Amino acid sequence: MEMNKLFTIGVLTSGGDSPGMNPAIRAVVRAAHTNNADVLGVVDGYEGLLNGEFRHLGVRDVGGILQRGGTILQTSRSPRFMEAKGQREAIRRMNEAGMDALIVIGGEGSLKGAYALHQQGVKVIGLPGSIDNDVWGTDISIGTDTAMNTIMDAVDKLRDTASSHRRAFLIETMGRNCGYLAAMTGIVCGAEIILIPEVHVTVEEVGKIIEDAYTRGKTHAIIINAEGSGHNTTELANALEAMDVGFTTRVTILGHIQRGGSPTAYDRLLACRMGVKAVEGLLEGKSGVMTGLKGQDIEYTPLEDVISNKRTANLEYYQMTRVLAR
Amino acid sequence: MEMNKLFTIGVLTSGGDSPGMNPAIRAVVRAAHTNNADVLGVVDGYEGLLNGEFRHLGVRDVGGILQRGGTILQTSRSPRFMEAKGQREAIRRMNEAGMDALIVIGGEGSLKGAYALHQQGVKVIGLPGSIDNDVWGTDISIGTDTAMNTIMDAVDKLRDTASSHRRAFLIETMGRNCGYLAAMTGIVCGAEIILIPEVHVTVEEVGKIIEDAYTRGKTHAIIINAEGSGHNTTELANALEAMDVGFTTRVTILGHIQRGGSPTAYDRLLACRMGVKAVEGLLEGKSGVMTGLKGQDIEYTPLEDVISNKRTANLEYYQMTRVLAR
Amino acid sequence: MEMNKLFTIGVLTSGGDSPGMNPAIRAVVRAAHTNNADVLGVVDGYEGLLNGEFRHLGVRDVGGILQRGGTILQTSRSPRFMEAKGQREAIRRMNEAGMDALIVIGGEGSLKGAYALHQQGVKVIGLPGSIDNDVWGTDISIGTDTAMNTIMDAVDKLRDTASSHRRAFLIETMGRNCGYLAAMTGIVCGAEIILIPEVHVTVEEVGKIIEDAYTRGKTHAIIINAEGSGHNTTELANALEAMDVGFTTRVTILGHIQRGGSPTAYDRLLACRMGVKAVEGLLEGKSGVMTGLKGQDIEYTPLEDVISNKRTANLEYYQMTRVLAR
Amino acid sequence: MEMNKLFTIGVLTSGGDSPGMNPAIRAVVRAAHTNNADVLGVVDGYEGLLNGEFRHLGVRDVGGILQRGGTILQTSRSPRFMEAKGQREAIRRMNEAGMDALIVIGGEGSLKGAYALHQQGVKVIGLPGSIDNDVWGTDISIGTDTAMNTIMDAVDKLRDTASSHRRAFLIETMGRNCGYLAAMTGIVCGAEIILIPEVHVTVEEVGKIIEDAYTRGKTHAIIINAEGSGHNTTELANALEAMDVGFTTRVTILGHIQRGGSPTAYDRLLACRMGVKAVEGLLEGKSGVMTGLKGQDIEYTPLEDVISNKRTANLEYYQMTRVLAR
Secondary structure (H helix, E strand, O other): OHHHOOOEEEEEEOOOOOOOHHHHHHHHHHHHHHOOOEEEEEOOHHHHHHHOOEEEOOHHHHOOOOOOOOOOOOOOOOOHHHOHHHHHHHHHHHHHHOOOEEEEEEOHHHHHHHHHHHHOOOOEEEEEEOOOOOOOOOOOOEOHHHHHHHHHHHHHHHHHHHHHHOEEEEEEEOOOOOOHHHHHHHHHHOOOEEEOOOOOOOHHHHHHHHHHHHHOOOOEEEEEEEHHHOOOHHHHHHHHHHHOEOEEEEEEEOHHHHHOOOOOHHHHHHHHHHHHHHHHHHHOOOOOEEEEEEOOEEEEEEHHHHHHOOOOOOHHHHHHHHHHOO | OHHHOOOEEEEEEOOOOOOOHHHHHHHHHHHHHHOOOEEEEEOOHHHHHHHOOEEEOOHHHHOOOOOOOOOOOOOOOOHHHHOHHHHHHHHHHHHHOOOOEEEEEEOHHHHHHHHHHHHOOOOEEEEEEOOOOOOOOOOOOEOHHHHHHHHHHHHHHHHHHHHHHOEEEEEEEOOOOOOHHHHHHHHHHOOOEEEOOOOOOOHHHHHHHHHHHHHOOOOEEEEEEEHHHOOOHHHHHHHHHHHOEOEEEEEEEOHHHHHOOOOOHHHHHHHHHHHHHHHHHHHOOOOOEEEEEEOOEEEEEEHHHHHHOOOOOOHHHHHHHHHHOO | OHHHOOOEEEEEEOOOOOOOHHHHHHHHHHHHHHOOOEEEEEOOHHHHHHHOOEEEOOHHHHOOOOOOOOOOOOOOOOOHHHOHHHHHHHHHHHHHOOOOEEEEEEOHHHHHHHHHHHHOOOOEEEEEEOOOOOOOOOOOOEOHHHHHHHHHHHHHHHHHHHHHHOEEEEEEEOOOOOOHHHHHHHHHHOOOEEEOOOOOOOHHHHHHHHHHHHHOOOOEEEEEEEHHHOOOHHHHHHHHHHHOEOEEEEEEEOHHHHHOOOOOHHHHHHHHHHHHHHHHHHHOOOOOEEEEEEOOEEEEEEHHHHHHOOOOOOHHHHHHHHHHOO | OHHHOOOEEEEEEOOOOOOOHHHHHHHHHHHHHHOOOEEEEEOOHHHHHHHOOEEEOOHHHHOOOOOOOOOOOOOOOOHHHHOHHHHHHHHHHHHHOOOOEEEEEEOHHHHHHHHHHHHOOOOEEEEEEOOOOOOOOOOOOEOHHHHHHHHHHHHHHHHHHHHHHOEEEEEEEOOOOOOHHHHHHHHHHOOOEEEOOOOOOOHHHHHHHHHHHHHOOOOEEEEEEEHHHOOOHHHHHHHHHHHOEOEEEEEEEOHHHHHOOOOOHHHHHHHHHHHHHHHHHHHOOOOOEEEEEEOOEEEEEEHHHHHHOOOOOOHHHHHHHHHHOO
16 A cells, blocks of 8 residues: 555665765665665666666665675666666656655766756755765765775885885875865875876976975885876876986875775764765755765755865865975 | 074873874974974973973974874873972973973863963963863864774674674773763764763663664674773673673773774874964964864864863764664 | 586584684685585584585675675584584484585584594584684694784784883783683784793782883883683783882783684685685595694694694793793 | 903895884894894995994884884895995904894895805895795795785775776786795685786786686676786786776786785794794804794705795695686
């Protein structure tokens, strides 16, 4: 009988995965069941929504995932869903399955998809999941803290060997469009210089900074290069070698290691709070918003604002790196 | 010649040490030198201030400490400094050494000492360093994030073995007067129940909650007991065994492990920002304030307010644990 | 048709779990399938063997478990299996399921059970899984290396804070009957003294050693106390406080944390090699033996010898701790 | 008075640094002082020997270094020392300083230098320090276990995200001449295939293996490529992408991260045992030997044999990877 049917929330993860997606899924499931709602997990992001790949998620199904990296629901990029036809199909699948609302966990592109569904009348709330911290409308996204710690641990290891050898280390981090992650990381890694999309620095300037560090008597130098900085990591290293800056330069390319790892306490806490808040929001009738951290509170921001604004690196952090590397 | 003398800032760490004190010291030193000020490190907290145990800290002296736990300046508790006579002696030592201002990194008791000096005309700024997060006037203190991750890593290991065996684990954490650390940790550890000073729970209630978890089909249960909860950890474990709650109960007492470890990215970032802000404040003539995190910003709060207000655990977190443990 | 039936190997984990049991299970399954044999996982140790709780394990079923602590097959202690009646029942269950041979992963008690089955004609090979390293017939058991690293990481954290404060830390480790784990750990932790079942040391002697460390100018002291040393950890700490040995003493009880954690490289390698070797042994018709590490090789040792000899701590290590703590 | 002069041991670290060098230095110093000998630390390897850069090392000077990566004595490569003239100069410096014997911690090249000194009458004992495990005459070198765990932790993180995305990951590890490290690591990482100098595999064969993994239903594939395998990492990734093997391929280049990190328990234990053994050997009049692990014992091997034999990867491990990746 329709009247007895529980309110059913779908949950999906989309785009590049980020650590903390699993705790967010767990929070959604447990908060929903606490509030007498039901949950359908959507496998493989929007692609699974299109294909109707749903599975019921009870409270025990999310046991033991709090500490696991990645996402148990898997994720993908779905070009088909970018088109109106794909979205129509997805909505049909949701209706067939009796899904009353949807929670989307992902980065900027994924939240665009969420907004498109909202515009077509679907009840949807987004959670920002991104290691790059490039989502507007939240102080920080789920996954950024873990990624920052992962890079930091790697650089700490480099420093052990650096001070035994007098070396400069050039580390490539993620951050194709936004240098936020790199800017924060530079401070906590004691980097000499951070190369990010938002600030243009020439190879010669980099060389000068490293040479200065050498002459100031530092035993090593750390350079953080965000993917989207405009400098190819290998070419930059070769250029520095050719310039003779005092230190010899060695390269580390972290790659997808930055997406992995058990989520930190900070990311778990953020994911749990946002997951609970999203369920509460849907049950109160909210839609078309994203949960965001504002100071100490989790608040709702319209998805329309989220996707029409661009987040850039905090340049205060960028400057501070130069002070602290003295 | 006196006119050429640089503005000289003393820096000390006091009370229980917390991870992140070293990055804070490094930031103070590097920011001071960037601003043409000089730094004297005070060894052993207020006790060293009393005894004039100062050493000059140049930019190279704080190289390689960013990732180290503890504090290179050591710390102690100083009953002598609690008295007016001790404070007078300390001020004389500061004047002898040409120390123009002081930065104090520590918990509530240490900040009280800082306020006493301020009242006697010393220029002083405090930084909150506390794993318990019991300092009023800042969203979070330096060291809390690291401690939370340390406890979480320990509980993650317990969970590995717990689900192989069907066990309840009782973990004693720090938090003599304030359950903040325990309340946050409970969420990220997936605890069934958190015992904190702010909320009274009887042994019978604990037993009932664990028994419920057993009957709901959970493979294990985690109980977090803050030192100051009113429950002795060993006695509580014995009581649970006697009650037969389904699971057998095993005890872990983490002790000072919670104070150690390389500071997390979050704590390093917070310490760096606060260290820089404190130096800026002193150079602008500020005194009698503490740097605190308010949302995304580091702001000054009067020490008078800090020490006359009491921080307690966030009870929203306390409740959320119960929801998420379902 | 019976003639086409694959050779079927059962695999179970028993007793206290140890990190590396999952890689061992994975190796058994993958090596078996490579050799055209089939595998049945026995849930819950000998208790599951008695109850016929078997599940088929294909190569994909053990994907993703290489890095997980605990055991996916769960484990238990089974008093019923200790009796002839229980063993008869277990053999009947094995026959019913077409299980041709059994691999048992566990400590001394579990290997006794394996020998009992062997005596009754069951083809069985054992793998030593024990964090205490108390199994005779192998240089080291699966799980010991991980446990040693876990304790070491905890003590490293204590040392951070210890040198900020001048403290003695008393750490209780596992090792009820055998001090092997504690003796190895003492060296790698820089312990002042190790208390183990094999060597009797009085409280006064412990106090003298710690006092000596204090007068020699050490900034901290580490005491490792194995569960079975004869000293109650809390009482020993109180006694040291009462004696005034220079340092104040703080207690850490690690408990089951020592059983958890992702297995180290060493434990994974050992588990993989032993799992493969056990399958090869069964297919060659061997029975009643345990795989053991002898130097660089994995060799078979008769279970009869394994269970009739007692492993004790390496006293060379015990002595070396005293030298290295100077 | 010459008669009262203590036997004085020099200690140096040379070549590429490896985790565990610091515990080895600590063990040398503490064992020497226990035996009434004195220790001079040589800064910067053979270069420092040539230049007479010695500093006295007392028992307290090596406090707090047990857990630190790198080497407090720093290291370098010294072309000058490769020539007879340089060696003569070094011997003169040793005599000037009253250095009676030398302990050299390093890889193959460094041990060649030690042998050259031995041939010229200097009392010298070597310790194998190498993350590549390419030193003949010991089951394993100091640093290999830590490097293996570092790579493994990185790959574990990749696997989190890999199974969310269906990816192949290509990881470049160290190992210019010897694939030992890569071969061991492949097993513990669950690699599909390991590329090492000792075994030639074509790009087509790699592609076939990854495609097989895809069709067998694996959610990801790991490829370990040792530096000296003959395959350039980036080019190999591009070739795999061009071949369309089912998975898309992503690259990680770990670089010097593999040399860093706090030494594992295994490496600390090995370093401590070898350091003590080297001191004992010198005091017993031994020279021209290296301490090596043989099974459970530390034994001496003539340096002449060490440098005239070449260590290669264990091909048993290489094969086992293929079995376990099924």
